[in-house]
Amino acid sequence: MKKISKSELTSYLFCPNKYFLTYVKKIRQPTTEAMLSGTRMHNVFEKFFDVCYGVEPNNWDKLIKTDELNDIEKRQVGFFLQQEKFRFEELCKAGRERDYYPIMREKHLESDTLGLKGYIDRVDVFVKGKEVTLVEYKTGGKIDLTGIRRELSFYKLLWDDQRGADDGVATQFLLINPKLETYHYMKAYGRSVKAVEKQIEKLRCALDNDDFPRKPHERKCAACGMCRYVEELDLSNI
Numbered sequence: 001m002k003k004i005s006k007s008e009l010t011s012y013l014f015c016p017n018k019y020f021l022t023y024v025k026k027i028r029q030p031t032t033e034a035m036l037s038g039t040r041m042h043n044v045f046e047k048f049f050d051v052c053y054g055v056e057p058n059n060w061d062k063l064i065k066t067d068e069l070n071d072i073e074k075r076q077v078g079f080f081l082q083q084e085k086f087r088f089e090e091l092c093k094a095g096r097e098r099d100y101y102p103i104m105r106e107k108h109l110e111s112d113t114l115g116l117k118g119y120i121d122r123v124d125v126f127v128k129g130k131e132v133t134l135v136e137y138k139t140g141g142k143i144d145l146t147g148i149r150r151e152l153s154f155y156k157l158l159w160d161d162q163r164g165a166d167d168g169v170a171t172q173f174l175l176i177n178p179k180l181e182t183y184h185y186m187k188a189y190g191r192s193v194k195a196v197e198k199q200i201e202k203l204r205c206a207l208d209n210d211d212f213p214r215k216p217h218e219r220k221c222a223a224c225g226m227c228r229y230v231e232e233l234d235l236s237n238i
């Protein structure tokens, strides 16, 4: 069974034609500065946990090299550290300091049974050995909570199948968007997971039937730009 990633599902739900051009025809639009900035921020947050163990939170800002970051990115680092200090202090008050450190970061998981694959940004302890929080970093200028819940429900399917029995099932999500100063916890609902399963099934049907219609919509197309890019490259005969 073909393994589907979260990005593939997101792309298909955005517009089947975008999925077709990106994942079937393998056309990649040029990388934007926003994408590069997102990657830089992900790297900073990921590497922070390599070095923060045992360091006094008031010194955490010294652990992060900010020379190559712009002012907006430096502000995002500041917000991230402030929220992480708060999370650390709350766990210390509860006598759970060790639970502060994530179980996993940038973890690649694949499930042959479910036919799914993906990288999970971070997994935190929620109830030790029983429940975990799946964490997603975003750096966009807007928040689509429905989309985020869908993405994290996708990861819940994958996580529970692969690691749930050993590390605890995913019962909570955390969205961190430091650009919008957002640090938002959400309960993981079974109905959201069911909805994602149906959407995955829809994508599998589309793949079986080679059915990827265009779904033009003025605002979405302006943000996507894929059809215009294909026309400009004169790839319209694909």
Ligand code: SF4
Pocket (backbone or CB within 6 Å): 014, 015, 016, 017, 018, 214, 215, 216, 217, 220, 221, 222, 224, 225, 226, 227, 228
């Ligand atoms: S430009 Fe519009 S129709 Fe074309 S792939 Fe993007 S969303 Fe779909």
